[in-house]
Amino acid sequence: MSEYFKHLFTPIELGPIRLRNRIYVTPHATMFASDARDNLPGETLAYYCAERAKGGAALIGGHPMILTGRWPLRATDPRIVVGYRKLASMVHEQGGRCFIELASGGTNVGNDRGVSPFPWPSHPIHALPFTSRELSEEEIEAQVEAYGVAAKLVRESGLDGVDLHGTHGALISEFLSPVMNHRKDRWGGSLENRMRFLEEVIRRIREYVGEEIAVGMRLMGDERFDGGHRPEDAAQVARRLDGRIDWITADQGYSPQQEDWQAVPMYVESGYNLRITTPLKSVLKRTKVGVVGKYVDPTFAESLLASGQADIVAMTRALIADPELPNKAMQGRLSEIRPCIGVLQDCWGRMIRGLPISCTVNPIVSREKDWGVGTLHPAAARKKILVIGGGPAGLEFARVAAERGHKVVVYEKTRKPGGQAPIAAMLPGRENISAIVRWLVDQVRSLGVEVKYGMEVTEDEAVVQFLFEEEKPSAVVIATGSSPIRTGFQPYTMNEVDGWEEPVVCTDQDIWEGRVQAGERVIIADSLSFIEAPGLAEHLGRRGKNVEVVTPLAYTGLETNLYNHWDHLLPRLFSARVKVTPFTWVRRVRGKTVTLYNLYHDSVRQEEVDNLVLITGRRQEDSLYGVFRGMVPEVHLIGDARIGGARIGNALYDAAKLGREI
Template identity: 35%
Template sequence: MIRYPNLFSPLDIGPVRVRNRIMQTCHSKLYARDGADSQRTIDYYVERARGGAGLLTVDARNVDPTSLSGFSRGYNVGYDPRGRVIERLLTQQVHDHGAAVFTQISHFGLNSASDAADDLRVLLGPSAVKSPVHGEMPKVMEIEDIHAVVDAFARTAEACRDGGFDGIEIHLAHSYLLHQFLSPLYNKRPDDYGGSWENRTRFAHEVIAAVRRRTGHDWTVGVRISLSDFIDGALDISDAIRLGRDLRERGGVDFLCTTGACYHNLSKAAEPSDAPDGYLADLAAQLKRGVPGIPIFAVGGIKDPVDAEQLIATGQADMVAMTRALLADPELPNKAAAGREDEIVHCIRGNQGCMARVVRSLPAGCTVNPAAGREGRLGAGTLVAARQPERWLVVGGGPAGMRAAATLARREHRVTLAEREPELGGQVRLILKTPGRETFAYLIDDLVGQLRTLGVTVETNRAVTAEDVTAAGFDNVIVATGATPARTGFSSVNPLVDQLPGVGQDNVLTVWDVLRGTRPIGQRVVVLDDEGTRYAAGVTEVLLDRGHDVELITPMHALWPGTVGTQDMATLYGRLLGKGLRHRLNSWALAIDGDRVDVVHLYMRAVEQLTGVDTVVLAMSRQADDALYHALKGRVRTLHRIGDCLAPRKLDHAIYEGELAGRELWDPADRFIHEGDLELLRTTGVAAG
């Protein structure tokens, strides 16, 4: 009996039959090199085709040199013929594993940067409206510019067909050029391409018609549309339905792939863990009801096959995008189809390994899946059994230790995991005590389940000493004992002061003290935030929710700037400022004296004394808990440390190093990845010279 009969039924999308209703939408990963797909791109998509996805929409192709990424050179271009050979390799290998493969074609318009290339250019836009991304003014497109871009879309579509893709998706959303013409946020034109609905949609219709003329009607063409801009007076669901009906009646498109938001509030397009799964599903269902007779693709943080099945079974959508879920576990479809749901590695929607890296112009990865973007090195089929299975002790049951233990066990080692706390999970247990982070429980549950299945001996409530290790006869030890919060009050804005005066008072607490509830907290609380991340925001919200009067002091120019890339800044601002948070930016503490905190403005140098402060909370750096490692040096044959006890960093580092440790990749030559893209270009005959 098929567990999910609707989800695993085929779907006809134009002339293409897709084997099931699970897809991965187009998403930026920055794996391209010189505008063309790389071996890294191929490995990434082949892994997800092998894992059972029905449809993969690969990285967008910029249609013209006037469309610049604005962030990085890791984007694809569709107009350079040198990319065709690699595209054919990609599409053929995806097809070999049974998946259909589309790509997206797009133009950034004014939401780029004129200096994103070595030569300096001009941006194109519908009107003289400043970009909300880079603050640049575009050139207002003249009629000949519009005609040139229409032709560029058509030529790029034809090139994509030549590259072996089963179809394309024309991007009409996310504040890219065609969406800019659609939206009153950008389009202020007085001519035939502005004002009325018919005029604002004219450019998009001309692009679709031109694409069809160049590619024919025996090839799949669809669009990505925004369900709502989520801004009063801008595009909303009624506009999406109207646009969908227009497109259906004209007969130029075979599907509507949905999304939401624009560059004024792009976080709503890839909501973090605070939003519920399927946060756009209701709007997609409205579009489905309003535009029957054309396949609708639902998106929005959907990671559970049960939820995906429900969307299809109830007619709310025809295809379900599980983009971040497939980033976390490429085998999700095969596992679901086989009834192995307990083996699925769940996306936690922290946006740290994927979105935040791309925003920083770094290649996308995944917090919970170290192989994402590294499939050629760490993906399916690369894990080999140990030549000689041995006994291993892993000390520390946080993410690093659990991942190391699981990977060692997969390689047939005999593994014992010791954890001093009553439960496994490490610092993730503290994350779970902060609002909006419930999904992080999946990380612990998934790893604990793997340890159980793999037969790892788990010993909780066990504080390990060096004598314990040698007495038990362990020759191979991995230390993953994590970190502890620093209590010095040191900040790089005052680097000659190693310890903040007064930091040793009883009323000075760490974030951990607050979350664990181990110390009394007074009514008026000052939080010293030297991190600027969700770490500080989380404890601040906990204090506000408990009814404390909270003032946050930070040397940074904004509250929690580290949350821009993870897409949760807007959510946090809305919640915490709405709960009465007071704050001082560009400031820091000079001293704590009883109930007084002396605060200096870093630029004006003015000092103010805050009096009546009951409690000070240090949201600051952590220190490696590496005492056991140093005590064991020279006493066991094999000794390594990983994660925060090596150096306190992100959750991504801990899980990645756990995987490397489990594979026993200790030599730098084995650990560090050097991409083989130049070799790929040579073998395909694309490289010049």
């Protein structure tokens, strides 16, 4: 055990089970629970959970099981036993324990009935708007009974416990909520009445399984509504449950209104839920307290345990990024931990669209059976490989290929690694993106990969000849990235911007790299609707510039709403006094005069600007691929050089796949 983590790696009892340490992977929707599209747990989920247990986590929360509502995995279906028995066996074999979350879906996940009638808007989880109907006494009893039946199936599966979902708008949280629960019967009104459903559920579970498995819950700590369930209310609930369940975690946010607080992006500091769990810890004497809230650093987790603020620490996103985090921390290998950068693009962002999760920095996620720890085998024939481009794709390929025994050299034209990642990390609040570049650089250095900076490879015949004489490669990998589209061409008008050659016109990359100094009046024309425009707009707005973002879409940064950004990003944008004009594009530029028009109306206006920044996409820099084809046995194209404008996660997957195959 590392001397620095004596609390983190101290065992603990949760009811009838013993955990080897205090690291917990909370239940989370992976969307690959079913391999056969039958909503039954399959081997993808089993390998995913076992990988985290193999990496040293003590407790793995499997994919949530729903009792009612539109969601995969029915908790009361006896057929789940076979799949979960395999999952439990695989996790136990690695020394871990595994719980399953039980959730009776509230109206927020498309149920047509709930604690009280409520109108719900359209949402990715439930496509159509509807108004729910109040549950009857008989329906409430059916819900309670379903929890008992589900707990019995969990026990029969060999799993170690159940985690009751009592937050994010699940039915338990609806009953607890002062703003959701408008009932006039014994299930509503006072806190005692609002708790009745939860207490009946716990009682029924105990009737079915006794003390044979552990029982805990995720409690709503803050609904973030005026008059809603608050931390002081959560503390009262916890006090009444003390000793009746084995552990409690608490967090905040109500789906779909505050999903941005269910899993927060990089703009929010670790530990943001401590204001909720601290009151719980003060009132609980027998029930253990777990903390959730973007814990990605084992040192921070250790401090929470050492100070008595928690008994177990959820490090879910950290173990998605690096399942081996516990083992690496225990062995003192902190610099080897692959960092979570908090963009939420490939975990939450895929889940909310009904897609299997992945991870921006860890392409192994969902591929653990074939790509997991211990599956990277030495190359059958070791090669000398030249990689052109030291961005994320080039570095990740170099890392994987070098681990397999290939001799790899990387040529990077600039004086620093990372490609576009250093620019992405310059956007306000997104500094942590640079962490994955630092990790990749450290990894390739430790593997003996030589990275030559300031070495631009061009199509010049003399340069190419020098490379072959100097490196003598048997394979070349082109990872030269992409460059901004300067003409303003985009798919909404299928035309370039008339006058894009004018001196006032530039790209966001020109500003970030210092080739253009922004003046006082800046218009950003954004057709991508990702983070580039709002990030640059905030940056310039905070420096006193008069900034307007125009977009042909309904708003700027629309894609980021899928990644839980808006509750954090938009306040930053508004506080920087940025103006956003939707459904608008650039008709022409003449000198410093920009003519704007509404795509759905005949309104036209002219603005005098110092800069017009065009953000309309990126184009592959792939010319070297044609140059090297036929000159060596293998030439490969990866990352942005293959798919211009793709995300970091796409580039790393591309690179990791080729690294395993070459």
